[in-house]
Amino acid sequence: xxxxxxxxxxxxxxxxxxxxxxxxxxxxxxxxxxxxxxxxxxxxxxxxxxxxxxxxxxxxxxxxxxxxxxxxxxxxxxxxxxxxxxxxxxxxxxxxxxxxxxxxxxxxxxxxxxxxxxxxxxxxxxxxxxxxxxxxxxxxxxxxxxxxxxxxxxxxxxxxxxxxxxxxxxxxxxxxxxxxxxxxxxxxxxxxxxxxxxxxxxxxxxxxxxxxxxxxxxxxxxxxxxxxxxxxxxxxxxxxxxxxxxxxxxxxxxxxxxxxxxxxxxxxxxxxxxxxxxxxxxxxxxxxxxxxxxxxxxxxxxxxxxxx
Numbered sequence: 001x002x003x004x005x006x007x008x009x010x011x012x013x014x015x016x017x018x019x020x021x022x023x024x025x026x027x028x029x030x031x032x033x034x035x036x037x038x039x040x041x042x043x044x045x046x047x048x049x050x051x052x053x054x055x056x057x058x059x060x061x062x063x064x065x066x067x068x069x070x071x072x073x074x075x076x077x078x079x080x081x082x083x084x085x086x087x088x089x090x091x092x093x094x095x096x097x098x099x100x101x102x103x104x105x106x107x108x109x110x111x112x113x114x115x116x117x118x119x120x121x122x123x124x125x126x127x128x129x130x131x132x133x134x135x136x137x138x139x140x141x142x143x144x145x146x147x148x149x150x151x152x153x154x155x156x157x158x159x160x161x162x163x164x165x166x167x168x169x170x171x172x173x174x175x176x177x178x179x180x181x182x183x184x185x186x187x188x189x190x191x192x193x194x195x196x197x198x199x200x201x202x203x204x205x206x207x208x209x210x211x212x213x214x215x216x217x218x219x220x221x222x223x224x225x226x227x228x229x230x231x232x233x234x235x236x237x238x239x240x241x242x243x244x245x246x247x248x249x250x251x252x253x254x255x256x257x258x259x260x261x262x263x264x265x266x267x268x269x270x271x272x273x274x275x276x277x278x279x280x281x282x283x284x285x286x287x288x289x290x291x292x293x294x295x296x297x298x299x300x301x302x303x304x305x306x307x308x
Contacts, residue, residue, distance in 0.1 A: 019046040024076035106137035107152040110234040143283035150282040171303040177271040193218035200246030203230040
């Protein structure tokens with residue numbers, strides 16, 4: 001049942017791990033068997049063999065069935081993560097069979113949701129052979145470990161330059177501005193920066209100094225710039241602002257559609273352009289996917305169009 005390869009890896013069978021992961025998730029051999037279209041006895045035998053292989057008791061018997069031991073719970077978390085990764089790697093390998101027309105793209109979440117994805121139908125019209133698969137990443141990573149073809153990254157020039165083994169092109173610089181719901185302004189037009197300081201300020205947990213920098217650039221001393229509810233993503237801040245919870249300081253390109261629809265309005269029409277920008281980052285390699293150059297050219301066209 002267990003195979004050691006020529007490199008002497010001490011690995012149990014995939015079947016045993018799949019049975020264990022399902023049984024751990026349900027804490028039930030019966031439900032695991034139903035999910036995997038096996039008999040309960042088959043699942044039980046696989047887990048018993050796995051326990052013998054690792055030398056650890058993974059489940060204990062209870063009056064109602066089975067429950068994970070502490071060791072079993074720790075092992076289950078690791079096994080589930082590895083199986084998810086193995087499945088993703090397999091799907092990516094399958095998707096690459098059509099002459100390199102599939103791209104695995106890492107992207108910051110709000111930029112992907114609010115800017116990139118609405119434009120992908122235009123990419124499909126121009127290059128119908130290209131498939132773009134997107135996962136969220138917010139920090140630099142090793143392309144050799146994660147298997148991405150490219151990344152859409154928000155950061156400073158220094159951060160991009162210090163990303164080893166990569167090259168990058170700047171798509172657009174970031175310009176942030178304060179937005180809110182029309183109701184929050186109570187019929188007033190755009191406010192002065194000093195008036196903005198009197199409203200509830202929505203905080204971005206990934207940019208804790210954003211409001212301080214904006215008020216400093218506007219020449220305003222705001223005593224309570226750091227107070228207010230915190231949100232992790234710009235999409236959360238924008239949604240909270242649209243529902244009247246306060247003023248959000250967000251990149252202009254991420255809320256362009258919200259402003260056009262009237263879901264958001266400018267609390268103040270004075271924007272701040274900092275050192276951050278949005279980049280397409282790709283690993284330096286001899287054999288980039290055939291679709292990457294086409295995707296890069298199309299992406300830069302979109303960015304130039306937005307820049308006007």
